[in-house]
Every structure is written in C-alpha cells, then in structure tokens.
Amino acid sequence: VEPLATDHVVPEMTDLIAKLLIQGVAYEAQGDVYFAVRKFPTYGVLSHRTVDELKAGARVEPGEAKHDPLDFALWKASKPGEPSWESPWGPGRPGWHLECSAMSTKYLGDTFDLHGGGIDLMFPHHENERAQSQAACMAFARHWMHHGLLTVQGEKMSKSLGNYLTLEQVLETFPHPDYLKLLFLKTHYRSPMDYAPAKMEEAKKNWQEFARFFHHAAQQQVETAVGVSGAWEGEQTKAQFDAAMDDDLNTPQALAVLFELVNLGHRLL
Numbered sequence: 001v002e003p004l005a006t007d008h009v010v011p012e013m014t015d016l017i018a019k020l021l022i023q024g025v026a027y028e029a030q031g032d033v034y035f036a037v038r039k040f041p042t043y044g045v046l047s048h049r050t051v052d053e054l055k056a057g058a059r060v061e062p063g064e065a066k067h068d069p070l071d072f073a074l075w076k077a078s079k080p081g082e083p084s085w086e087s088p089w090g091p092g093r094p095g096w097h098l099e100c101s102a103m104s105t106k107y108l109g110d111t112f113d114l115h116g117g118g119i120d121l122m123f124p125h126h127e128n129e130r131a132q133s134q135a136a137c138m139a140f141a142r143h144w145m146h147h148g149l150l151t152v153q154g155e156k157m158s159k160s161l162g163n164y165l166t167l168e169q170v171l172e173t174f175p176h177p178d179y180l181k182l183l184f185l186k187t188h189y190r191s192p193m194d195y196a197p198a199k200m201e202e203a204k205k206n207w208q209e210f211a212r213f214f215h216h217a218a219q220q221q222v223e224t225a226v227g228v229s230g231a232w233e234g235e236q237t238k239a240q241f242d243a244a245m246d247d248d249l250n251t252p253q254a255l256a257v258l259f260e261l262v263n264l265g266h267r268l269l
Contacts, residue, residue, distance in 0.1 A: 001107050005099040009085045012102040013094045017074045017087075019136040029065035031077030031090045037070040040131045046144060047123035072128050074098055097128040105138055115141035119190070122146050148192040157195075165195065173197070179204045185251040206259075213262045216269055237261045 017033055020026035025039045037043050037051065044050055054070055066073075073095035078084035084091040094102075104112065117126060126144065133140035149156070152163040170180060183203040187193040237257050244253035 003103045003107065005094075005103070008099065008103050008106065009094055010087070012106055013098050014075075014085075014087050016098060016102050016132070016136055017089075017094075020074065020132060023135055023137070025135040026074055027067065028089055029067070031092065032065060032073060033075035033089055034066045034071040035074055035128070035132055035135070036067065037072070037131070038068060040135050042134075043070075043131050044127065046127050046130050049123065072097065072124065074132065097125055097132065100125075100129050101133040101136075101138075101140070105133065105140070110138040111140065111142065113142050114145055115143070116145045116147065118149055119146045120149065145189065147189045148187070151192055151194045153196045154194060170195075170200075174200050174204060176204070176207070178207055182207050182255075185255055188252055189249060206255075209259070210262060213265055217265065220269060233264050234261070237264065 017026065020035065021028070021033070026033055026035050044054060051070065075087060075089055075092050075094060075098075077090055077092045082093065084093055104115075115126070115129075122144075126146075130140060130144075151157060152165060155161060155163055157164055167180075171177060174180065179200060180203070183195070183200055184193065186203065186206075237260055241254050241257045241261075244250045244257060247253070
C-alpha cells in the first residue's frame with residue numbers, strides 16, 4: 001500500500017488532531033494547532049535525549065504562537081495562495097509528522113511490529129510520530145529500525161556532488177541484483193554503507209563462491225553420507241548463524257558463518 005498524504009488529510013489527520021486536543025496534549029493558537037511536548041512524559045526516549053537537552057537547540061519562528069519552543073505543529077493555518085483543507089480550526093494543512101501516524105495506523109492498525117527509516121529521521125520526525133501516536137492512545141510501533149546512510153566511495157551521495165547513482169545505473173554494470181544484496185548484507189544495517197565499484201567486485205566474487213558450491217552440490221546427484229563430525233559441525237554453524245541474526249540482525253557475522261558452512265560443504269562433498 002502506497003497511500004498519498006493528500007488523500008488522508010480529511011478525515012484521518014483531522015480526526016487524529018481532534019483526539020490529541022481531547023486528550024489535553026495539544027492546543028490551538030491563532031488558527032494553528034500544536035503538540036505540547038512537555039505533556040508527553042517519555043518524549044526523547046526514542047532518540048535518547050532529554051527535554052532539557054532538546055530545549056537548548058529549539059527556537060520559535062517569527063509569527064509562531066506556540067507556548068514552548070519544543071512544541072511542534074499538528075496543523076498550520078494556510079497563508080494566501082497556499083494549498084489548504086477545511087478543518088474545525090479553519091483552512092490549513094497538516095504538520096509534516098502527522099501524515100505518517102495517520103496513514104500507518106489506518107492501514108496497519110493501532111499497533112504494528114516494525115517502523116523503519118534512516119538514522120537522520122530519528123529526531124525530530126520519528127520522535128514526534130511516536131509522541132503524537134501514543135498520546136492518542138495508540139501503541140504504535142513495537143520496534144524501530146534506523147539504518148545507516150549510504151555513501152559513495154566515502155562521500156555522501158548527492159546530486160550536487162555528481163556522485164548520485166540509481167539502482168538502474170548500478171545494475172547496468174553489475175546485472176545480477178544478488179551482488180548488490182550481498183554488498184548490503186556485508187554491512188550492519190545500523191552502520192553507514194559505502195558503495196564503490198571495488199566493493200561490488202568483491203561482493204560479486206563472494207556470490208560466485210556460493211554459486212560454485214551450489215553447482216558442485218548439484219553435480220553430485222547422489223545421496224552423500226555425512227559423517228558424525230560433519231553433521232555436528234553443520235549444527236554448530238546453524239547455531240552460530242541463528243545467534244548472529246538474533247543479535248540485532250548482525251548480517252556481516254551471519255555471512256561469515258555461511259562462508260564457513262560453504263567450506264564445510266566442499267569438504268564433505
């Protein structure tokens with residue numbers, strides 16, 4: 001499901017704002033509606049920050065009537081010429097955090113398992129999503145998974161730097177998509193991931209090592225009696241693989257175990 005925010009302003013987003021006003025964690029101010037951060041006790045838990053730490057960097061834009069610099073907009077009154085929707089607070093538009101809470105809970109329910117996104121979205125976007133959703137009596141996401149950002153040969157990927165790559169461009173040079181998947185899996189999802197042609201060549205070589213084993217195994221076409229030692233080693237590597245994946249999806253360690261398993265498989269064959 002790929003919902004459009006503009007299709008869910010009324011009633012989903014306006015209903016969510018109304019719930020927050022009823023709960024007493026939001027307030028109206030000159031046609032705007034703001035979320036009162038200090039009325040949500042666990043604000044900052046997701047990004048590991050305290051309200052006092054956040055206050056130091058907060059500021060009020062000219063013309064804003066919010067009570068506290070930390071408070072964030074749920075609804076903004078429209079200015080002449082701006083797109084707007086009708087609401088109980090007058091014509092306006094939703095705050096940019098609101099759409100995610102309204103649409104995800106509409107399609108996934110008040111509670112769902114995983115919420116993903118880049119590490120740069122943890123604050124303020126995801127912190128505000130979590131606050132407004134839970135303050136409206138929705139449990140929201142059980143687990144938050146923030147991934148590291150993608151760089152290209154050590155530099156941030158940017159159109160202005162001329163190092164911007166699309167998936168189609170990568171697949172023109174490396175047409176097997178599993179090479180790219182393997183490159184991603186070799187970096188822990190929370191860590192920065194660097195793309196470089198040399199690293200893709202290495203991932204290609206790694207994948208070909210797996211492919212050679214599959215080919216070798218398929219050529220045998222006979223039942224192979226695995227000795228007690230081989231069976232025991234196989235069970236050991238499976239336990240190591242499970243342990244790596246249970247450790248916050250430690251895919252680099254899991255891949256290392258798989259390479260050990262391939263070596264074991266060659267020896268047994």
